[in-house]
Amino acid sequence: MAVSFVAGEVSDLCIGKPALGWVPPSATVREALLFLKRCGENHLTVWRERYTATATPADGAAGAASRCLGKVCVVDIICYLCAEENLTAPSAALESPVSVLLRKDSGALIRNVERHCSVLEALDVILGGAQNLMVPLRGPGAGRSKVQKNALGFCWITQEDFVRFFLNSIGAFSPIPAFSIESLGIIQSDVLVVEYHKPALSAMPLIKQALASQTAVAVVTDDGKLIGEISPTTLANCDETVATAIATLSAGDLMAYIDSGGPAGPPEEAIRAVKARLAERGMVGMLELMEEVPTSDASSSSSSDEESPPPARYGRSGSYSARMGRRSEDAIVCHPWSSLVAVMIQALAHRVTYVWVVGEDYQLAGVVTFAGILTVFRDELQPSEQRQ
Structure with a gap:
């Protein structure tokens, strides 16, 4: 089978995707929860250190593995609150550092790939056990300009993105798509x-x-x-x-x-x-x-010098x-x-x-x-x- 259409860059799957939201491992579980509510994202990345204005997208992809510790979502927080040791004091549990939510294999679930990586190569990484691929975003003047201050410059690629990609080229696989599962x-x-x-x-x-x-x-x-x-x-x-x-x-x-x-x-x-x-x-x-009232004007430590989500x-x-x-x-x-x-x-x-x-x-x-x-x-x- 000709595989030319999967030889294209994985960056093609990034079109229209927003940059990742993030918090440092020292942020509290409550701060991560508030950020997830305000930014409207399903997942939030936990980063050891922040990117600076001198970082470039190319630098980021190479060094991201040492900085991105994992990802968290509301379900992680709910499971944490329902743990036996937290059932008696869930509000106190919300003040724990967000790092307590990270699984031991969190780093393995997120893999970094370069923009020029082929779709086929990226697919192999996903099938190798990664839940998310982290791909550098291309902004205006990328390759010659610095990343905007405080911008991570990465986006997610998921299994869903690959399934949509193959559905758009489903005719190339005939008659397999018509076979029963x-x-x-x-x-x-x-x-x-x-x-x-x-x-x-x-x-x-x-x-x-x-x-x-x-x-x-x-x-x-x-x-x-x-x-x-x-x-x-x-x-x-x-x-x-x-x-x-x-x-x-x-x-x-x-x-x-x-x-x-x-x-x-x-x-x-x-x-x-x-x-x-x-x-x-x-x-x-x-x-x-249940009686707690969410604080609408609270913000996570990662958004102090950025526009409010x-x-x-x-x-x-x-x-x-x-x-x-x-x-x-x-x-x-x-x-x-x-x-x-x-x-x-x-x-x-x-x-x-x-x-x-x-x-x-x-x-x-x-x-x-x-x-x-x-x-x-x-x-x-x-x-x-x-x-x-």
Whole structure:
């Protein structure tokens, strides 16, 4: 197969992408949370030191690995607040340094590639285990001018960017896109599952795994039928008070709590019910967390000499699923006989990195991920002598 279209620069995938937001490892968890709310980004990078006005994009790509320590998101913060040692004093936990949120392998999840790296080379890095590629941005006069003061000059490239790229060139892979996902062997049967009536708190280890694998936790009936999901993507668009619901509700009730409100968050009756349960269990710290009023004029330590980020894109516990016109109970599903291209379109349309696979009776059969989909295209791009 001709691979000329994947020989182009990976920088082509950066068009229109914003520069990364960041905080130093000394910033508090609360400061990182406020920054995430204000800037409207899903992830925030943690950097050992800041770039200066003398840095150039080329310098940055080479030296970024020693400076970028990892990334954090709202889900990391929610999981941290729900840790056993923090349930009694979540407000105090928010004052911890943001470095406590970083996984031991955080650095391995982010890889740096140069702008002139080919799409194929970058794809191999993603399939090698990286969740995000960090690519230098090209600004006006790049290559001869200095980066603007206080600008990092990098953007993310994700699995979603590669899937969109291949969908735009889907005709080059005919007839593979019309094959069923079952025939292609990309249905993963090892999925993260919690039963509907189980405590949501018991699913926290699974939520952490889902965040790492870029999937979700399936909520199933006693006989294994899919009835919904607890998605890190949905939780990332909630505020920190959803930790109180996780601490008190079942997995099924948590789905309903998240989906019960629009941008303004859950209705007052749902909030009162959670408060009542917290009071019954003597969880005073979690009650105080619910009573805290976000400080709108607070700023993270990384934005002291920059323009203020735009207002938050979501309100209190306003869920992503509600804004996208679906609920957690409306998990995106396909069937073993669904075609590869149909699953790609489904996932991209709903901005998810996975699609659940179910049988005719909604029995959960597995999941298809972007990583599995990208592997199909990578195999097709192998030289014919290597595939034989």
